[in-house]
Amino acid sequence: MTENLHSIARTITLLQPTRIEIGAGAITRLGEWAKEFKRIFVVAMPSTAGFVDRACLVGDVVTYVDIPPEPDLPAVDAVLAAARAFRPDLVIGLGGGSVMDVAKLVAVLWDAEQSVLDVVGVGKVNGRRTALAQVPTTSGTGSEAGIRSLVTAPDTLAKMAVESAFMLADLAVLDPELTYTVPAAVTAATGVDALAHCVEAFTNIKAHPVIDGYATLGITLVGRFLARAVADGTDTEARTGMMMASYFGGLCLGPVNTAGGHALAYPLGTRLKLPHGLANAIIFPHVLAFNASARPEKSEIIARLLGLPGSAKADTLFGEGFAFCEVLGLDLHLAHYGAREQDLRGWAEEAFAIKRLIDNNPRPLAVTDILSIYQNAL
Ligand SMILES: NC(=O)c1ccc[n+]([C@@H]2O[C@H](COP(=O)([O-])OP(=O)(O)OC[C@H]3O[C@@H](n4cnc5c(N)ncnc54)[C@H](O)[C@@H]3O)[C@@H](O)[C@H]2O)c1
Numbered sequence: 001m002t003e004n005l006h007s008i009a010r011t012i013t014l015l016q017p018t019r020i021e022i023g024a025g026a027i028t029r030l031g032e033w034a035k036e037f038k039r040i041f042v043v044a045m046p047s048t049a050g051f052v053d054r055a056c057l058v059g060d061v062v063t064y065v066d067i068p069p070e071p072d073l074p075a076v077d078a079v080l081a082a083a084r085a086f087r088p089d090l091v092i093g094l095g096g097g098s099v100m101d102v103a104k105l106v107a108v109l110w111d112a113e114q115s116v117l118d119v120v121g122v123g124k125v126n127g128r129r130t131a132l133a134q135v136p137t138t139s140g141t142g143s144e145a146g147i148r149s150l151v152t153a154p155d156t157l158a159k160m161a162v163e164s165a166f167m168l169a170d171l172a173v174l175d176p177e178l179t180y181t182v183p184a185a186v187t188a189a190t191g192v193d194a195l196a197h198c199v200e201a202f203t204n205i206k207a208h209p210v211i212d213g214y215a216t217l218g219i220t221l222v223g224r225f226l227a228r229a230v231a232d233g234t235d236t237e238a239r240t241g242m243m244m245a246s247y248f249g250g251l252c253l254g255p256v257n258t259a260g261g262h263a264l265a266y267p268l269g270t271r272l273k274l275p276h277g278l279a280n281a282i283i284f285p286h287v288l289a290f291n292a293s294a295r296p297e298k299s300e301i302i303a304r305l306l307g308l309p310g311s312a313k314a315d316t317l318f319g320e321g322f323a324f325c326e327v328l329g330l331d332l333h334l335a336h337y338g339a340r341e342q343d344l345r346g347w348a349e350e351a352f353a354i355k356r357l358i359d360n361n362p363r364p365l366a367v368t369d370i371l372s373i374y375q376n377a378l
């Protein structure tokens, strides 16, 4: 069974944006591409709205800046109402994963009969109406590469996933200069998110040799460039490397997806209100070590590509993975974010219930395993 899943003969579908502009200053090419559009709706945040001018857009341009981090349903409904009033023929997502995920929904829903709740799940979107360009300003989610959007449910605070090929971008612009202003702590956390996408796809039970190629490229780039990007936000080479790593991580999410790491991170994000990247960084070394016995060769490759000196034995890998994140300035102790021992069992049950990811993990994760990982992370 596992052998078959690993086979190169397994069929996968790989989707990518139609066109990708890459490099320092690439955002100036957005205006040239967008010339044919007359009504342009830019989705942004206060921290990213200032980049609109660099895109040299012509026509009627409206910039909506009210997207909160980890957007919830009311936030998405509000931007949809603004888009309906404007009637765009091009939607641009200019921001991190929070913004790009919303831009996808605006592109498919502003002119549709369907609501956000109607399209939660896989393949529920009826049809794509509006052109979409995605311009990431963080290097982490790889959302610009993919077909998923995550929206927080206001009542349960759980993430609802919408997946549709209609949400794929026509254009992605990977301009590292847009990430110069990302604070060091956000650079570190989002960078480990990109790494986690690559590592969880690489060690996944659904791993595929084609996706392994993107995953190892991404891991290599994180090993070479994340610490540099954290140390000097204007290091163009490092910022470019991380933007590519994030993109490759996004490609891994489509046909393979993440596994135990992301499943364990989600309750932390929800319950402790941690940003997605930080929740993943806290979990990363624990799951890397937990999975080592099930994927010894791949764990050794990951360690080598990240420049970790030791072997792929679980305890060595844990110590080195932990140190890798810690030198980036990340605080990986759950208690420092308000977690208490008595919370952990409930969270472990929640993580275990995310079967679409837990079932992808190369080593089975029981509730007791998850609980002991959370206890170790406390
Ligand atoms: N679609 C997917 O496949 C996918 C994958 C992973 C995560 N996500 C989702 O993406 C969201 C997280 O995205 P993220 O990690 O990119 O964070 P984010 O978009 O929430 O941004 C994090 C913070 O960085 C700030 N910021 C963004 N760009 C900046 C810049 N250039 N300069 C200064 N500050 C800047 C933002 O204002 C925000 O405060 C979550 O909602 C998560 O669920 C989606």
Ligand SMILES: [Fe+2]
Pocket (backbone or CB within 6 Å): 141, 193, 194, 197, 262, 276, 280
């Ligand atoms: Fe992620």
